[in-house]
Amino acid sequence: MSARLARDLHPVAWWVWAIGLAAAATLTTNPLLLLLLVAVAAVVVQARRSDQPWARSFRLYLWLGLAIVLIRVVFRILFGGVDGGHVLLDLPSVPLPDWVAGVRLLGPLTLEGLLAGLYDGMRLATIVICIGAANSLANPKRLLKSVPPALYEVGTALVVAVTVFPQLADSARRVRAAQALRGGVDGRVGRLRRFLVPVLEDALERSLALAAGMDTRGYGRAGDATRAERRLNGALLLGALCGIGVGTYAVLDTTAPRWLATPMLLAGVAVAAVGLVSSGRRVRRSRYRPDPWRIEESLVALSGTAVGVIVWWIAGHDLAVAHPGVESVPYLDVAALGAVLVGLVPAVAAPPPRLAVAPALAVGA
Amino acid sequence: MIELRNIHVTYDDAAAPVLDGIDLTLDEGELVLVSGRTGVGKSTLLGVLTGLVPRFSGGTLTGDVLLDGTSIIDTPPRERAHVIGYVGQDPAAGFVTDTVEEELAYGMEQLGVAPDTMRRRVEETLDLLGIADLRARDLRTLSGGEQQRVAIGAVLTTHPRLLVLDEPTSALDPTAAEDVLATLTRLVHDLGLTVVLAEHRLERVVPFADRIALLTGDGGLVVDEPATVLATSPVVPPIVELGRAAGWSPLPLSVREARRHARHLRVLPAPEEHPATGGEILLTAQGLVVTHGRHVAVRDVDVELRAGHVTALMGRNGSGKSTLIWTLQGAHERRSGSVAVDGADPARLAADRRRAHVGLVPQTAADLLYLETVGEECAAADRGSDAGPGTCRALLDRLAPGIDPRHHPRDLSEGQRLALVLAIVLSTSPRVLLLDEPTRGLDYAAKRQLAAIVRDLADDGHAVLVATHDVEFVASVADDVVVLAEGEVVSAGRTREVVAASPSYAPQVTKILGAPWLRVDEVVAAMEAAR
CATH class of the missing domain: 1.10.287 (Helix Hairpins)
Structure with a gap:
């Protein structure tokens, strides 16, 4: 098999695919289905992410997902909720005043309540992880650049705003180090002022320099509209x-x-x-090397959409698979399994990403 | 091509105009150097050309700017973008996108250049500036010299006829500066581009300039051949200083010309090297290793700083100078090795105790300032250091006398602001003083003052370490030099020995007369003795 050319897929294709998976996640509480969705996202990210800084963010989203599940379960234990069912641990209920009627603190911990919390958390976590997958597969800035020409200026403003945050963090670190070099007023207000004044001055100066730079390079030219x-x-x-x-x-x-x-x-x-x-x-503006939309992009976008549509169909027709409830053991049928596995198509269909330090021909793909 | 006619610029709260009736005509394919002392309006003059003055600076502008005979004074910078390209003092601050290639294309996208033309021009520009291997790199990971060249490339892609640069080499090490200047000369010669640049380090730029526009300080402008202007200019590179002192005519502008004149000076007795004075050792560092993630920033470095000694720390951009300085001060964590100041390890002290042992002036000295007036800053420094009231002010008066305590620190000149920060740092009376790149933005007079201050502090029993790119400053003040490369010490020793051995770190006088000459004042003294 001949080697495939490496290129970056259109960011919109990745986002459509990810939103398809996320939509599927919102339609089900079946933990097996949710785990499968996360696995699909992880496999595709592993297979098709580049070596750029944003590509490393997927692990962060996985941790975030785990945190969401944990928080959701802890809340279930703290605030109880479901009455009846198998009691795992009979915690004493903390009496609360009347005006918070409907909220119970602690109380008997049931298997059903725990599972409901777990499933719920998993659903939210899966949505977050799907979005994270899109973020690590597609350069977020290139996505902003794909906006229609009429919104170009808003898009640039957003790109600049995104860039400002790492710079602000840099300057905060620098100022903190510098202020430790001198004596000065202490106390809470004093310290805050010592920190904020130089950081804000720096941010303001940078913004002015950037604005001047953009203006001298033709940003916001009037064009020839009458x-x-x-x-x-x-x-x-x-x-x-x-x-x-x-x-x-x-x-x-x-x-x-x-x-x-x-x-x-x-x-x-x-x-x-x-x-x-x-x-x-x-608008008299042109775009340098716009991302092309080819057959691969369509395949990737379609696969994500298909996952969403099929899971939506299952949610309407096969309630036992989509929402197994907490009383019975969840299971998958062939339709559900197949639906989610369609999401794996990009791992093969998408071209290998361009690497910063690699030949343009990815051997063996 | 472009003509300034009777330009007056007055800033809102200023008593006198910065530019008062200035005329300047720029021809095709020439490199004009805008020179003058700090604060005479070099950036203002550049701003009038680009249209940023008064739109971004405030103030009032009268007169006329003509492009091929048509007035463009009311045209905003964005509508001049296809004719005039501008690169500001900090190129990184003007970057809009995040990779080199996109940055090069950005200006063309704004002008609506056709996609295939864009593609071609980006490739041409990458080759022209020798940055083709950087094309996919993240702009923030570039070194200073690379950033400067990308910034120049990014304005060149729109094919402007005039390129305006504000201090293009001030943040660069000598080699990177030479690269950037060679690139500019090539653009002038090959493309017929007109270049206007403002620069403090005349020794770097003068050999390349066709004309010099000298701002006299009272709002006037003198424009002429470099040799003519430099004969009377208040700011001159060492080479011209030497030429004036020796009475050479015509004044030499390049090292090559000066060497021809200097034959008769070779007979002068070489300056005597003062033996290394044995001041006590105030700071010892051994086997320092500092890492940032997997990158080794400083590897196995030994440093000794003695009382009464000024040590210069040199090396290219990103060679680990700043990291070493912050590690010696104790704020930066080291991986291994030891630092001892007065028997204590500064890294284990609390920030306020550390200040009493080691003083540090960081690269952006203004980060230390946060109050509205000089007086308040001094008072805050006194309170924070348990020094008696007035300590900081007394120090400031010694370093830079006569600063009005009611001034805002941001209104001070670069040199005065540096003196204020130095006074604040010294008010905790540390005996070891570390300065990170203090000469940025200083003109020759301010640098001479700084050298005198540093010498004075050393004679007072301080041990001083200065990280700098400025070889002339090193020649004027340093006893010892340490050169870093990739975080390792590649040479260390007496200034005369280290500097003479390295072509890129040799000051102009050494290049002209050979080792062991370092400074103009040595040559002048020897000439007087011989007379």
């Missing part, structure tokens, strides 16, 4: 905003006339799309 075109775009975007606002309100408020609900929302979205396209066309 006054009338700019007005039209403004009107379109305002109209879209109103439509979406009214529509959302009517969808949520059941007493509002129905014609204000879904139709209004759809109209708003449509106008917004027209506005984005029309203002995007006027």
Whole structure:
């Protein structure tokens, strides 16, 4: 088999795939299914992550998931909840005043309560881990760059905001070290001031330097849109905003006339799309080496979507698999197993990632 | 090509205008050096060209800026981006993206350059600047010289006709600075680019300059051939100082020219080396090893600092100088080895006791300052160090007399601010003093003052260690030199011996007259003695 060319997959493809898996996780409390989803995400991340800094974050998300499960279970023990069932440990109940009626502190610990907490925590943890998988597979900044041209400026602002945080951490470390070199006022306010003033001054100076740098390099050039075109775009975007606002309100408020609900929302979205396209066309800006969308991207996105759709179908038709409850032992059937395993497709279908220090040909793939 | 006509700039709270009726015409394909003392308005002049003054600085600007005869004074910087490229003092602060390749493309994306043209220009620029091997690197992992070259490349991709640089070599070690300057000269010669740059370290730039624009300090500007301007300029590199003292005409601007003139000086008796004075050892470090993760920042370094001695710590960017300094001070954790100051290990002392043994002035000295006036800073330093009231102020008056206590520390000049930080650090009366890159942003006069201060402190019984890239500063003040590479000591010894043996760390006088000459004042003294 000939070697495959290494390239970075379109970030949107990874996100669609991950959101598909996360959506599947929200639809089930079957612990086997959830574990399988985590395993699928982990395998794909192992197979297709690059060696860039963000790629190392997946382990952090796994720890975060574990923490979520633990916290959820501990809460179950502390606040009890389920009455009846198999009592594992008969803890005394702490009496609480009347105004917190409905909340019980401690009390008998039941197997059912514990399991319910565990399943619930696992579901949340799986969602977080799926999103984490997307974050470690796709460069978050490149995702921001894939926004439509009309939103380019907002996208750049977000990218810059993301960059500022590590810089702020650097400058905080530097100032803390520097302030230890001198005597000065102590006390809580004094110390805070000693720390904050130089950090904020530094942040302000950096921001100004960056703004000056961006301005001299042409960020925010006016382009050649005429006054009338700019007005039209403004009107379109305002109209879209109103439509979406009214529509959302009517969808949520059941007493509002129905014609204000879904139709209004759809109209708003449509106008917004027209506005984005029309203002995007006027923007005189180009993109350097945009990520292409090829067959691999479609496969990856489709596999994630398929997982979500099939699990949604199972949740509707086979309640015993999707929500096994806490009384019986959870099990999987072929449909559920197959559904989740579809999520493994990217581990093979996606091209190997480009490595910073590796030849462009990944041998043996 | 670009013409400044009768430019006046006045900042809001200033009594006198910074630039007062300045005219400057820039031609195609020339390299113009903007020079002058600190605070005379070099950055302001550059800002007028780029359009950042007054938009980002405040103040009022009158006069006219003409591009090929049309006025662009009301055009904001972003609309000048296709003609004028600008690289600021700290190139890393201006980076927008996170990899080299994307940074090179950023400006072109803003201008809407066609994708295939972009692709081609990025490749051309990578080759032109010799940074092709850096293309996929994260910008934050680059060394200072690499960052500077990427920043230059990032503005070159838009094919500007004028490149404006603010202190492009001030943060760089001598070799990296030479690389950057060689790149700029190549751009001027090959592409016909016009380059305007402001720089304090004239010894690095003067040989490359076609003309010098000297800001006189009263708002005026003198523009002429380098030799003519330098004959009377208040800021001159050592080579010109030597030429003036020896009465050479025309003034030599490069080491090669000066060597020809210097033949008759070879007969002078060599300066006598003062024997190493045996001051007591105040700080001993043995077998220091410091690691950052897997990277070994300092490997097996021994250091001895003696009372009355100034030791210079040199080495390229990222060779472990700062790490070593912070480890000696005790704030940075070491992996193995020992440090002893007065018999105590500073790493085991609490921060306030540590300050009484070792004083440190970090690279960004302003990080130490947090109050509104100089007087408050001094009072806070006195209270924090149990020194009597007025200790810090007395020190400050010795280091830099006559600073108004009501001034805000940020309004002081670079040199004054450094003196204030030094006074604050010294108010706990440490006997060992460590300075990390103190000469950044200082002009020749301020550097001379700093050298005098450092010498004075050493004569007072302090042991001083200065990490710096500035070879001329080292020549003027250091007794010993330690050169680091990759965290290891590659040479250590008396300044004359170490510096003479290394072509990149030799000061200009050594390059002209050979070892053991180091400083202009030595040559002048010898000439007077011979007369």
